Each structure stands twice: as structure tokens, then as C-alpha cells.
Amino acid sequence: xxxxNIAAIATPAGKGGVAIxxxxxxxxxxxxxxMFYPAGKIKVEDFEPYRMYPGRIDxxxxxxxxxxxxxKAPASYTGEDIIEFQCHxxxxxxxxxxxxxxxxxxxxAGKGEFTKRAFLNGKLSLASAEGVAxxxxxxxxxxxxxGYLLYTEKLTNKVRDLQARLKTLLAGIDVSVDYPEExxxxxxxxELKEALCKLTKxxxxxxxxxxVGKKIKSGVTVAICxxxxxxxxxxxxxxxxxxKAIVSSVAGTTRDAVExxxxxxxxxxxxxxxxxxxxxxxxxxxxxxxxxESIIKSAxxxxxxxxxxxxxxxxxxxxxxxxxVKGKPLIKVLNKSxxxxxxxxxxxxxxxxxxxxxxxxxxxxxxxxxxxxxRSEDAAFLIEERHFDALRRANESLxxxxxxxxxxxxxxxxxxxxxxxxxxxxITGETATEAIIHEIFxxxxxxx
Numbered sequence: 001x002x003x004x005n006i007a008a009i010a011t012p013a014g015k016g017g018v019a020i021x022x023x024x025x026x027x028x029x030x031x032x033x034x035m036f037y038p039a040g041k042i043k044v045e046d047f048e049p050y051r052m053y054p055g056r057i058d059x060x061x062x063x064x065x066x067x068x069x070x071x072k073a074p075a076s077y078t079g080e081d082i083i084e085f086q087c088h089x090x091x092x093x094x095x096x097x098x099x100x101x102x103x104x105x106x107x108x109a110g111k112g113e114f115t116k117r118a119f120l121n122g123k124l125s126l127a128s129a130e131g132v133a134x135x136x137x138x139x140x141x142x143x144x145x146x147g148y149l150l151y152t153e154k155l156t157n158k159v160r161d162l163q164a165r166l167k168t169l170l171a172g173i174d175v176s177v178d179y180p181e182e183x184x185x186x187x188x189x190x191e192l193k194e195a196l197c198k199l200t201k202x203x204x205x206x207x208x209x210x211x212v213g214k215k216i217k218s219g220v221t222v223a224i225c226x227x228x229x230x231x232x233x234x235x236x237x238x239x240x241x242x243x244k245a246i247v248s249s250v251a252g253t254t255r256d257a258v259e260x261x262x263x264x265x266x267x268x269x270x271x272x273x274x275x276x277x278x279x280x281x282x283x284x285x286x287x288x289x290x291x292x293e294s295i296i297k298s299a300x301x302x303x304x305x306x307x308x309x310x311x312x313x314x315x316x317x318x319x320x321x322x323x324x325v326k327g328k329p330l331i332k333v334l335n336k337s338x339x340x341x342x343x344x345x346x347x348x349x350x351x352x353x354x355x356x357x358x359x360x361x362x363x364x365x366x367x368x369x370x371x372x373x374x375r376s377e378d379a380a381f382l383i384e385e386r387h388f389d390a391l392r393r394a395n396e397s398l399x400x401x402x403x404x405x406x407x408x409x410x411x412x413x414x415x416x417x418x419x420x421x422x423x424x425x426x427i428t429g430e431t432a433t434e435a436i437i438h439e440i441f442x443x444x445x446x447x448x
Contacts (some may be wrong), residue, residue, distance in 0.1 A: 003080065003117065005031060007101040008109035009094050010447040016089030021097050022447060023106055024114055028083040029070060031104045034058075035097075036068045036085070044068075049075070057085050059096035060103065064088055078114050079121030112444025116437070119429060125156040126429030126440065130384055133443055134217070141266030142216045146383045155382060158206065159427045162199060162394075166421045169195055173414040192413065193405040196398050199420075203395040206382060210391075212372060213383035215300060219261065219268035220371045223299035225325065227317035230307040231335040234354035236260060236273040239363070264364045267372065272299070293324060301329045301370050303363070306348075307336055329370040333363065386436075387427050394423035 005025030011018070023031060033044045038055040047053060049072035057064045064087045071082035087093050102108065112133070119129050131150025138144035149155070169192060176188045224232045240260040258273040272295050296302060302325040306318055331349050338353040349366055352359035382388060401416035425431030 005101075005106040006109040006113055007098060007106035008114070008447040009098055010084070011089070011094070013091065015091060019087050019089040019094035021085040021087065021094060021101065022109075022114065023083045023101055024076075024078045024080045024109075024117060025106070026080070028081055028106070031101055031106055032068060032070070032083045032085075034104050035100050038068070052086075057087055057097055058100055059087075059093060060100045062093075062096060064093050064097070074121070074123075077123065078117040079123045080117060109446055110441075111446055112441035112448060113446075115444060115448055116441045119437075124151075125153060125427075126432055126437070127156045127159070127384075127387065127427050128153050130386075130440060132448065133440075134383060136445070136448065137443075140216070140219070140263055140268040143268070143383070145266070146213060146216050150383070155387065156428050159424050162202065163421055163424050163428070163430075165195070165199065166417055166424070170414060170417055170421070173410050173417065176410050189405050189410065189413075192410075193402055196402045196405070196417070200395055200398045200402065203391055203398065207388065207391050207395065209382045210388040213388075214385075215371060216267060217383040219270040220301060220367070221295075221299045222269055222271045222301050222303060222367060223296045223325075224271060224273050224303045224305060225296050225321050226305035227321065230305045231354055232305045233258065233273050235303075235305060235333070235335060235352060236271055238352075238354040238357060238360055239271060262364075264368045265372075267368070269367060269371075296321075296324050299328065301331065301367060303331045303333055303367075305333045305335050307334075331363065331366045331370060333359075386440075390423045390426045394420040397423065 003025055005023055005028050007021065007023040007028075010020040010022040029044065029047075035058040036044055036053075036055055037058070038044060038047075038053050042053065047068070047070045049070050052067045052069050054065070054067055057066050057068070066085060066087040068086075069084050071077070071084070073079060073081045076082045085097055087097055112129075115124075115129050115132055118124050119126060124132075128151050131147045131152070134147030134150060135144050136147075138147055172188065173192070224236055226232055236258065239262060241262075260271050262269050262271065274291075274295055304318075304321060304325060332347060334348040334351050336353060336355075337351040337358050338355045350359045350362045352363060382391075397416045397420040401413050401420070404413045404416060422431045426436065429437070
């Protein structure tokens with residue numbers, strides 16, 4: 001689908017070594033002829049695709065010396081002809097060259113318009129396009145990897161396989177409805193039910209992967225909790241590698257949750273140092289304690305910190321905190337190990353010292369284990385809530401179809417199977433509405 005030429009700066013704003021101005025459409029080569037002057041005797045119209053050519057780039061009020069490359073349709077990112085100019089990375093240089101493309105007939109690209117054209121031209125699926133955005137916006141190695149798995153059609157291929165099998169079942173239903181013979185229909189319903197049960201198991205397996213994917217995309221929420229003065233703030237600072245929380249020997253110093261982010265095994269962990277939980281007559285401290293309780297309840301993992309110094313020990317306040325984290329993945333930490341030689345406590349998962357760093361590496365290992373277990377990286381590609389919702393609805397439709405096999409005629413069962421196919425099509429883009437497509441590409445930056 002060849003369209004009007006669009007142009008945008010494809011590199012981030014700011015100064016740099018190189019900036020890229022990208023054009024895509026029906027004839028960006030015609031614009032390049034009017035603003036690029038190749039070194040040597042070659043002409044722009046004689047450019048071989050996928051080769052870099054040096055020369056002068058016309059920026060209107062100035063010229064720059066840079067490179068030009070031509071990507072010929074359909075073997076390009078968008079499926080259209082593409083021209084890219086590489087110039088020196090000054091903001092004024094890139095803007096001037098972009099404005100010159102506008103003067104010569106190109107239009108400003110909208111958010112994600114290059115990738116949207118790639119989707120509309122069949123170069124990638126809708127889920128693959130979302131993978132591009134996840135890679136660009138990824139804040140951890142794991143999120144980038146998960147985005148790449150989406151981009152390389154990991155999810156799309158699975159979904160298309162499920163759709164193909166549903167389509168085969170729908171074709172079989174149509175045949176049985178058109179040629180109704182009681183014995184054949186009864187046999188067909190039994191086979192259909194067996195096939196639907198198998199499909200729901202595969203869908204359920206995909207849906208379960210969302211728990212891991214959600215943590216990869218948003219990060220694991222970790223609540224560092226315990227009574228006051230057990231060294232929670234010092235522990236946070238040691239995990240982060242810098243001083244974020246105020247440390248004091250005065251109990252109740254942390255009045256509000258202090259947060260910081262680290263990567264463990266390439267995955268993001270959002271750490272919250274919560275106010276010490278205790279009975280307090282201080283109005284402000286009580287607000288902090290209420291907020292701490294809220295964070296603890298919503299956390300993915302709780303790190304319970306107790307004090308193993310001679311002055312420390314478990315009491316009713318510790319028990320109160322442990323009650324709050326019941327049923328949640330929990331790591332029990334005995335802190336301040338540098339203040340005692342007695343490390344016979346067996347109930348703790350790890351002994352730590354924020355002063356010496358003892359146990360910090362093991363604590364990080366435990367955080368990863370409690371959050372992700374041993375799940376393979378290749379399984380962590382379901383990171384978009386939209387995909388999760390579509391899979392869930394598809395599964396619900398198939399469950400209704402399985403139940404209908406006991407009481408309903410084939411044509412009614414077919415309605416449930418078609419609903420499942422439609423829901424899965426929202427992931428690949430086959431049944432996605434214009435509103436869904438617009439919302440997805442609005443999340444992109446201009447130039448991609």
C-alpha cells in the first residue's frame with residue numbers, strides 16, 4: 001500500500017555524533033534527488049538499494065556532509081520505499097534537513113506512523129509492533145528481551161497456530177450443519193469437545209505466563225518491612241549502592257516509603273523502605289505506618305527485617321508485621337550481623353549487615369528466586385495486558401463451547417468457537433478495531 005511521503009527525525013532529541021532523518025512513501029527518492037548531491041559521478045536515481053552513499057545534504061539555509069541510503073519496497077521496514085539521511089548530530093542540522101523534506105513535499109510523520117505502515121503493509125503483526133515499542137521503552141534487560149520475543153512473532157506464531165486450528169473446527173462445524181446426519185453429528189461433537197479441551201489447556205498455559213510478564217514490564221514490587229530501628233533504611237541503601245534513605249538510630253525516622261530501583265539478573269525490582277510498623281502516638285508517623293501497611297499488602301515480595309544485635313530480638317511488633325505478609329512470598333532477614341557473633345538463628349533466610357555487606361548478594365538471589373523461580377526467558381513474552389485480556393476472553397469462549405457440547409446443537413457451539421477466534425485476532429491484528437490500532441501507535445515516539 002503506497003502512500004504519500006512522510007518524514008521525521010528518527011534519533012533522539014539532543015546533540016550527538018549522528019542524526020537520522022527518515023522518509024517513507026510512494027517516492028521519497030524523488031525528494032532525495034532534489035536535496036542530496038552524491039560524491040563522485042553517481043546520481044541519486046542510480047543508487048543501489050541498501051548501500052550507503054556519501055555526499056552533501058541540502059538543509060535549506062546550509063549544507064552538511066553525510067550519508068544517504070535507499071531501501072526499496074517491499075524489502076524495507078515499512079514495505080514502502082524509504083530514504084534515510086545520516087547527518088552530523090546537531091539539533092539545528094537535523095531540524096533544517098527535515099524542514100527541507102517538508103518544503104519538497106513530504107509531510108510530518110505522526111507517532112509510530114512508520115511502524116503503523118509496516119503493520120498495514122503486512123510487514124509485521126500488531127503484537128510484533130507492540131514488541132517494538134516495548135523494546136524502545138524497556139527499562140531492564142528482561143523487558144527488552146521480552147519485547148524482542150514479541151517483535152520476532154513469538155506470541156503471534158502461537159496465536160496464529162491456535163486460530164488455524166479453530167478455523168479447521170469451524171469448517172468442520174459448517175459441513176456438519178449443512179449435511180445433518182444424527183450419527184455423524186454425535187461423533188463430531190465428541191471430537192469437537194476433545195479438540196476444544198486441548199486448546200483451552202494451551203491457552204491456560206499462555207495465560208499463566210502473564211504473571212511473569214507483568215513483573216518484567218512493571219518490575220517486582222518489594223516491601224522492606226519490620227518494626228522501627230531494625231536497619232531497613234540502611235539495608236535499602238546497601239542494595240541500591242548509594243544513600244537514598246535517611247539513616248538514624250532514632251526509631252521512627254522513616255515517616256514515608258522511600259523507594260529505589262535495581263536490576264537483578266536483568267530484571268527490574270522496585271524496592272520500598274517502609275515506615276517501621278508499631279503503635280505510635282505521633283500523628284505523622286501513623287500516616288507513614290498506614291502507607292507502609294498499604295505497600296506491604298500490594299507488594300509482590302516482602303522482605304521482613306529483624307534485628308540480630310544483642311539489643312534486638314523478636315517481639316509482638318515483629319509478629320504483627322509477619323501477620324500482614326502472611327500468604328505472600330517472604331524473605332526473612334536478620335540484620336546487623338556485624339554486631340554479634342551468635343548466628344545460630346535458624347528461622348532466617350539470610351543474615352545481613354548493611355555495614356559490611358554480608359548477605360547482600362544472597363538477599364538479591366533470594367529476591368530473584370522468590371519472584372521468578374526457574375521459568376525460562378523464552379516463556380516471558382506475554383507482557384501486555386491487552387494480550388492477556390484477549391487470551392482470557394478466548395479461553396472463556398472455548399469453555400462455554402465445551403459446556404455447550406452437552407446441550408446445544410453444532411451451530412450454537414460454532415458461535416462460541418468464532419468468538420474465541422475473533423478474540424485471538426485482536427492480538428495479531430486481524431480483528432483489531434481502528435480504536436485499538438490508534439491507541440497502540442499513539443504510544444510510539446515520532447520517527448519510529
